[in-house]
Amino acid sequence: MYSLARPFLFAFDAERAHGLGLSGLELAYRTGTTPLLAGRIEPLPTKAFGLEFPNPVGLAAGLDKNGEHIDALLALGFGFVEIGTITPRPQEGNPRPRLFRLPAHQAIINRMGFNNLGVDALVRNVERAKRRHGLLGINIGKNKDTPNEQAFDDYQHCLQKVYPLADYITVNISSPNTAGLRELQEETALRQLISQLRDSQENLAAKHGRRVPMLVKVAPDLSDRDIDAAARVLSELKVDGVIATNTTIDRSAVAGDPRAQEAGGLSGAPLLGQSTLVLRRLRARLPESMPLIGVGGIQSGADAVAKMSAGAALVQCYSGLIFRGPALVQDCVEAIRRRREAPSRGAVAPL
Numbered sequence: 148m149y150s151l152a153r154p155f156l157f158a159f160d161a162e163r164a165h166g167l168g169l170s171g172l173e174l175a176y177r178t179g180t181t182p183l184l185a186g187r188i189e190p191l192p193t194k195a196f197g198l199e200f201p202n203p204v205g206l207a208a209g210l211d212k213n214g215e216h217i218d219a220l221l222a223l224g225f226g227f228v229e230i231g232t233i234t235p236r237p238q239e240g241n242p243r244p245r246l247f248r249l250p251a252h253q254a255i256i257n258r259m260g261f262n263n264l265g266v267d268a269l270v271r272n273v274e275r276a277k278r279r280h281g282l283l284g285i286n287i288g289k290n291k292d293t294p295n296e297q298a299f300d301d302y303q304h305c306l307q308k309v310y311p312l313a314d315y316i317t318v319n320i321s322s323p324n325t326a327g328l329r330e331l332q333e334e335t336a337l338r339q340l341i342s343q344l345r346d347s348q349e350n351l352a353a354k355h356g357r358r359v360p361m362l363v364k365v366a367p368d369l370s371d372r373d374i375d376a377a378a379r380v381l382s383e384l385k386v387d388g389v390i391a392t393n394t395t396i397d398r399s400a401v402a403g404d405p406r407a408q409e410a411g412g413l414s415g416a417p418l419l420g421q422s423t424l425v426l427r428r429l430r431a432r433l434p435e436s437m438p439l440i441g442v443g444g445i446q447s448g449a450d451a452v453a454k455m456s457a458g459a460a461l462v463q464c465y466s467g468l469i470f471r472g473p474a475l476v477q478d479c480v481e482a483i484r485r486r487r488e489a490p491s492r493g494a495v496a497p498l
């Protein structure tokens with residue numbers, strides 16, 4: 148059915164189509180017609196971060212920034228949905244247009260800039276959600292006008308607000324669309340921020356009587372030295388997991404496309420190779436007890452398996468959902484199921 152809807156959606160500006168698509172999913176969920184969009188997915192239980200996921204295929208952050216469509220998205224068969232990125236205060240994000248399709252490359256460029264309604268609005272939406280079919284991750288960030296020296300205050304504020312509601316929480320320090328944010332990935336800044344957030348996490352665990360895993364999302368544009376430093380810090384501070392990766396600022400894979408020079412983060416098929424390389428390098432440098440989520444460029448079940456072969460415990464989709472539709476979720480789950488039945492083919496190659 149998505150193949151019929153896609154030409155209609157692609158006739159609109161990308162951000163307008165984004166809103167229409169989410170409204171359509173919500174309508175399908177409320178009218179019980181979601182099965183017309185997505186086939187039934189048999190469970191494929193997967194354990195990571197001390198949690199059990201119905202299946203290992205999730206939705207990456209960014210599609211539902213305010214948590215307004217949690218149940219509709221879970222109904223597509225995702226094992227988990229990650230909402231956000233959310234900030235303490237509402238912000239409009241960058242000026243429009245700020246979202247661009249590159250259909251010839253199955254890619255998207257966005258410079259949204261953490262547009263969201265603020266953490267309090269997200270909390271209200273999550274409290275209303277039924278969440279019957281999968282787990283929920285919440286991705287947190289800082290407001291664009293908050294200096295990096297005060298970033299901890301923003302992250303801690305969001306952490307405290309969403310902690311009682313999340314199955315896991317992601318610290319986003321890797322978006323290219325908030326000026327200076329990626330500087331928080333530098334070793335000294337990363338150590339300071341994550342150390343403070345780990346202390347807050349443990350204090351909240353004692354307060355609420357449950358420990359919510361905290362993950363860190365990294366960029367695909369890190370050098371080998373940066374990856375080594377990040378792995379060292381995250382290992383020493385014993386974060387619960389890492390998401391590899393966010394979008395890229397590199398344009399070499401889409402050179403010549405009319406949209407290639409648009410500022411922002413590139414996602415979709417061109418990101419697959421680099422994001423998977425970063426994933427593989429992190430897997431080789433992090434303790435085996437620290438699970439990784441592989442995201443970036445997944446357009447097929449084979450791509451999802453490539454992430455698993457590189458060391459991912461779970462995978463996430465976003466841009467592929469725009470180009471392939473909900474059928475991508477089942478494709479990925481079934482490909483991973485077949486891989487599990489032949490585990491010897493999934494060994495992680497050393498670097």
